[in-house]
Amino acid sequence: MAHPAILQPDPAVMSRRDEILKQLKKRVPDTVFITDEEGRRTFETDALTAYRCMPLAVALPGSTEAVSAIMAYCWENDIKVVARGAGTSLSGGALPSEDSIVVCISRMNRMLKIDEDNRVAQVESGITNLAISQAVAPRGFFYAPDPSSQLACTLAGNIAMNSGGAHCLKYGVTVNNILGLKLVLVNGEVIELGGDYLDQPGYDLMGLMVGSEGQLAIVTEATVRIIKMPEIARPMLLGFPSSEAAGACVAAIIGAGIVPVAIEFMDKPAIHVCENFANAGYPLDVEAILIVEVEGSEEEVALLLERIAEIAEDHELQHKRISQSAEESAAIWKGRKSAFGAIGQLSDYFCMDGVIPLSRLPEALLRVAELCRAYGFDVANIFHAGDGNLHPLILYNANEEDELARAEACGAEILKVCVELGGCLTGEHGVGIEKRDLMPFQYTEADLVQMMRVKSVFDPDWQLNPAKVFPLSARELL
Amino acid sequence: MAHPAILQPDPAVMSRRDEILKQLKKRVPDTVFITDEEGRRTFETDALTAYRCMPLAVALPGSTEAVSAIMAYCWENDIKVVARGAGTSLSGGALPSEDSIVVCISRMNRMLKIDEDNRVAQVESGITNLAISQAVAPRGFFYAPDPSSQLACTLAGNIAMNSGGAHCLKYGVTVNNILGLKLVLVNGEVIELGGDYLDQPGYDLMGLMVGSEGQLAIVTEATVRIIKMPEIARPMLLGFPSSEAAGACVAAIIGAGIVPVAIEFMDKPAIHVCENFANAGYPLDVEAILIVEVEGSEEEVALLLERIAEIAEDHELQHKRISQSAEESAAIWKGRKSAFGAIGQLSDYFCMDGVIPLSRLPEALLRVAELCRAYGFDVANIFHAGDGNLHPLILYNANEEDELARAEACGAEILKVCVELGGCLTGEHGVGIEKRDLMPFQYTEADLVQMMRVKSVFDPDWQLNPAKVFPLSARELL
Numbered sequence: 001m002a003h004p005a006i007l008q009p010d011p012a013v014m015s016r017r018d019e020i021l022k023q024l025k026k027r028v029p030d031t032v033f034i035t036d037e038e039g040r041r042t043f044e045t046d047a048l049t050a051y052r053c054m055p056l057a058v059a060l061p062g063s064t065e066a067v068s069a070i071m072a073y074c075w076e077n078d079i080k081v082v083a084r085g086a087g088t089s090l091s092g093g094a095l096p097s098e099d100s101i102v103v104c105i106s107r108m109n110r111m112l113k114i115d116e117d118n119r120v121a122q123v124e125s126g127i128t129n130l131a132i133s134q135a136v137a138p139r140g141f142f143y144a145p146d147p148s149s150q151l152a153c154t155l156a157g158n159i160a161m162n163s164g165g166a167h168c169l170k171y172g173v174t175v176n177n178i179l180g181l182k183l184v185l186v187n188g189e190v191i192e193l194g195g196d197y198l199d200q201p202g203y204d205l206m207g208l209m210v211g212s213e214g215q216l217a218i219v220t221e222a223t224v225r226i227i228k229m230p231e232i233a234r235p236m237l238l239g240f241p242s243s244e245a246a247g248a249c250v251a252a253i254i255g256a257g258i259v260p261v262a263i264e265f266m267d268k269p270a271i272h273v274c275e276n277f278a279n280a281g282y283p284l285d286v287e288a289i290l291i292v293e294v295e296g297s298e299e300e301v302a303l304l305l306e307r308i309a310e311i312a313e314d315h316e317l318q319h320k321r322i323s324q325s326a327e328e329s330a331a332i333w334k335g336r337k338s339a340f341g342a343i344g345q346l347s348d349y350f351c352m353d354g355v356i357p358l359s360r361l362p363e364a365l366l367r368v369a370e371l372c373r374a375y376g377f378d379v380a381n382i383f384h385a386g387d388g389n390l391h392p393l394i395l396y397n398a399n400e401e402d403e404l405a406r407a408e409a410c411g412a413e414i415l416k417v418c419v420e421l422g423g424c425l426t427g428e429h430g431v432g433i434e435k436r437d438l439m440p441f442q443y444t445e446a447d448l449v450q451m452m453r454v455k456s457v458f459d460p461d462w463q464l465n466p467a468k469v470f471p472l473s474a475r476e477l478l
Numbered sequence: 479m480a481h482p483a484i485l486q487p488d489p490a491v492m493s494r495r496d497e498i499l500k501q502l503k504k505r506v507p508d509t510v511f512i513t514d515e516e517g518r519r520t521f522e523t524d525a526l527t528a529y530r531c532m533p534l535a536v537a538l539p540g541s542t543e544a545v546s547a548i549m550a551y552c553w554e555n556d557i558k559v560v561a562r563g564a565g566t567s568l569s570g571g572a573l574p575s576e577d578s579i580v581v582c583i584s585r586m587n588r589m590l591k592i593d594e595d596n597r598v599a600q601v602e603s604g605i606t607n608l609a610i611s612q613a614v615a616p617r618g619f620f621y622a623p624d625p626s627s628q629l630a631c632t633l634a635g636n637i638a639m640n641s642g643g644a645h646c647l648k649y650g651v652t653v654n655n656i657l658g659l660k661l662v663l664v665n666g667e668v669i670e671l672g673g674d675y676l677d678q679p680g681y682d683l684m685g686l687m688v689g690s691e692g693q694l695a696i697v698t699e700a701t702v703r704i705i706k707m708p709e710i711a712r713p714m715l716l717g718f719p720s721s722e723a724a725g726a727c728v729a730a731i732i733g734a735g736i737v738p739v740a741i742e743f744m745d746k747p748a749i750h751v752c753e754n755f756a757n758a759g760y761p762l763d764v765e766a767i768l769i770v771e772v773e774g775s776e777e778e779v780a781l782l783l784e785r786i787a788e789i790a791e792d793h794e795l796q797h798k799r800i801s802q803s804a805e806e807s808a809a810i811w812k813g814r815k816s817a818f819g820a821i822g823q824l825s826d827y828f829c830m831d832g833v834i835p836l837s838r839l840p841e842a843l844l845r846v847a848e849l850c851r852a853y854g855f856d857v858a859n860i861f862h863a864g865d866g867n868l869h870p871l872i873l874y875n876a877n878e879e880d881e882l883a884r885a886e887a888c889g890a891e892i893l894k895v896c897v898e899l900g901g902c903l904t905g906e907h908g909v910g911i912e913k914r915d916l917m918p919f920q921y922t923e924a925d926l927v928q929m930m931r932v933k934s935v936f937d938p939d940w941q942l943n944p945a946k947v948f949p950l951s952a953r954e955l956l
Contacts, residue, residue: 115835115837116733117729117733117835117836117837118835118836118837118900119732119733119836120835140735162682172654175682175685176650176654185924185928189924190924191922191924191925191928192922192925193925195900195901195902200902200920201902201903201904201908201909201913201917201920202909202917202920202921202926202929202947203686203689203690203694203929203932203933204640204653204685204686204688204689204690205686205925205928205929205932207653207682207685207686208681208682208683208685208686208932210682211681211682212681212682216681227735228733228734228735229735230735251595254597255594255595255597255706256706257618257705257706257707257708297781297785299777299781300778300781303775303777303778307775357593357595357596357598358595358596358597359593359595359596422596422673423673424673424678424679425679426679430679431679431680435679439679439680442678442679442680443680444669444670446663446667446668446669447669447670447671448680450663450669450683450935450936451680451681451683453935454681454683454686454932454935455681456935457928457931457932457934457935458928469680469681
């Protein structure tokens with residue numbers, strides 16, 4: 001049975017399925033279609049596996065022209081389209097509807113141009129995040145945003161969700177690292193925005209496109225900013241007797257005007273699971289750790305680590321270890337980056353993604369703990385502390401009836417606390433289907449109406465990635 | 479006589495002028511109205527003085543409620559509205575039309591909140607750029623974007639134009655430093671976007687608003703990011719035997735992965751005028767100088783200056799001087815920041831604002847020189863070299879008949895060269911009225927149509943800041 005959040009399919013489309021697939025195959029060049037049930041099953045969910053729905057068909061186009069032909073056909077025939085990269089969305093952003101064609105961009109993964117003089121690379125949007133960095137690494141560059149799923153996730157998905165990652169504290173999120181886009185509008189028209197430079201004349205449609213969750217257009221190519229690798233980068237582990245002390249230390253580091261590359265936070269449950277998995281040498285006798293990474297020349301790094309350690313000393317520092325080798329650094333990061341996977345081996349979890357103002361970090365952690373206790377759930381906290389982006393993992397048992405529903409309710413309460421503290425509902429995972437119905441806690445009716453009007457400009461019949469971002473009832477406000 | 483670029487006024491509005499002013503004064507609270515000819519004359523132009531047009535009336539509201547009441551009245555009565563900050567626009571962005579009410583936000587200049595724990599300040603949008611930094615300076619913070627007009631220009635104008643400044647190389651332009659906005663829509667409705675955090679759920683309407691040149695709404699309040707002052711900041715002067723060598727040095731510094739706070743470029747004509755004005759100790763025997771500023775702790779600064787000097791040695795470095803005192807640093811920056819004023823005392827000038835990919839800098843400078851020579855104009859170049867944002871100043875004589883028209887034609891050719899080299903029409907001054915008719919060189923019809931559709935969502939009857947950004951004939955494409 002479909003989750004109640006999913007829209008009922010359009011019977012007019014469902015009854016024409018065979019005809020639609022026949023026409024599509026005839027009209028669209030350079031595309032693999034998956035129409036059999038077994039093949040489509042891979043696409044019925046993304047990383048938010050609680051929601052499932054089988055699409056009408058899946059298209060794997062090989063070129064912008066193919067995407068354009070699919071969109072034009074669907075436009076003429078009132079068929080919904082759900083864009084998909086690698087399907088790693090944690091908010092159900094790539095969940096199909098029964099009457100939709102999934103356009104999966106993952107075959108379009110070529111590196112088109114590396115221009116190191118202008119520090120840009122031009123790629124097809126289906127390239128994986130990590131593949132961009134790997135392609136430019138021999139020339140001494142990297143692509144900065146680094147979601148934990150970077151081995152699998154596509155740039156197209158990063159653009160849809162405005163993804164971040166541990167290193168976004170210094171280098172910004174996706175929108176700060178994209179210079180140009182080629183995209184296909186709902187009617188099949190192809191437009192280009194931006195270019196090899198930072199600002200652009202006219203309205204910032206490119207910025208609008210980044211983070212629009214596949215609801216305004218499908219991005220097929222992008223020009224990204226590539227950054228020169230630092231001489232060295234070195235992480236330091238800091239252990240504290242309480243989450244509050246660690247949280248206050250983060251605020252003090254940032255308040256001192258230091259911008260490390262990353263400040264990651266783990267509480268005790270997370271430390272134990274990750275240490276067990278990665279043997280990273282995390283201290284087991286502390287309540288919370290920070291992984292603080294700095295970079296630059298050897299001298300700059302030494303200076304920065306010293307200043308950070310001094311600040312930590314003022315916050316009940318219990319344990320300090322500076323990585324002494326590339327292997328040790330890799331192990332420290334392996335623990336952090338595999339955290340979700342490691343926890344997933346022990347328990348089902350529901351990963352939240354709220355943002356709070358940095359000064360409210362200790363208070364936010366206390367209230368998350370209280371809420372989870374009240375609902376009877378264990379919680380593990382692993383997150384990007386430097387920019388206040390919380391990721392509480394609510395641990396639940398999917399085999400117990402009603403536990404998912406209760407975990408969802410607990411998660412919603414946590415996100416409301418984030419908004420109440422002056423923060424917001426999502427840092428980097430997007431609204432998707434998961435947080436759709438929480439949007440009115442963040443925004444007034446007038447705010448939502450303006451967003452929906454903008455959507456209607458790009459997608460007048462709301463055919464693109466249906467039932468996401470806005471509460472289903474909100475459309476009546478238009 | 480009005481410049482031909484200005485729209486003819488709506489006779490229905492012109493004939494009702496007295497009635498409109500009477501109604502406005504009755505309905506709108508907390509507002510100073512300027513209706514006499516002498517008073518209005520101050521508002522007939524901005525810093526692009528070649529264009530002049532007297533507005534119907536000028537309103538100086540004192541609150542968001544007042545702005546809302548003005549907008550609601552104008553909406554009901556089909557009257558155009560031109561928002562204005564300090565009127566420092568270099569692209570004619572605040573030029574009124576004869577049938578418009580100018581809403582000048584400069585009385586709304588209060589600092590509402592300074593929250594140093596979260597590194598944000600909340601202000602009314604009419605506050606001047608420099609006043610924000612002055613207000614937070616006692617607590618050790620500053621507001622990063624620093625246009626040369628920062629003493630006069632308002633944050634509202636900075637938001638409209640997405641302004642930059644010398645320090646945006648490290649800290650980004652306005653859009654990277656704004657976290658939240660309160661704004662009044664064309665019908666008087668008030669909405670809020672963003673908040674005390676970096677990302678936000680839903681579409682990025684806030685990013686869309688920044689740089690929309692007063693055509694989508696009027697911003698009345700903003701939450702800005704404030705940045706901790708570095709321990710020290712120190713500029714270095716580097717002199718070169720040719721503009722090409724200086725340009726290549728800029729590309730090499732950035733290519734090495736160093737991000738100074740600022741890299742400013744001046745060619746020989748600019749050096750001589752500025753040195754004469756500011757006695758900054760600029761070398762007079764070189765063809766071009768770079769002002770490179772770095773910041774951090776004493777040790778970090780020393781390290782960075784050394785690395786930059788090494789790179790410059792490989793590019794025919796002819797002169798090097800590191801500032802030895804706060805006074806010397808201030809003089810170096812005074813020369814740069816007063817450059818436009820200093821040149822303005824000697825000649826009329828037309829300041830262009832194009833962007834080119836950094837690797838094309840030497841080529842761009844050559845072609846600008848060639849074009850100006852062909853038109854018979856002298857040119858001075860002073861610009862933000864680190865991000866490829868050129869500001870050629872075309873020196874002309876306003877008293878010679880047709881010289882302005884020829885300077886405009888020469889400027890248009892320069893901007894077309896920028897686009898041809900892979901860059902764009904404007905870095906930080908905006909499109910305004912000046913570059914409106916060049917937009918089709920940058921964008922296809924489909925691109926422009928999408929922008930205009932977005933405008934129509936916010937401003938269905940195109941009442942806000944009329945005749946800017948889009949060619950007058952483009953609206954027929956909608």
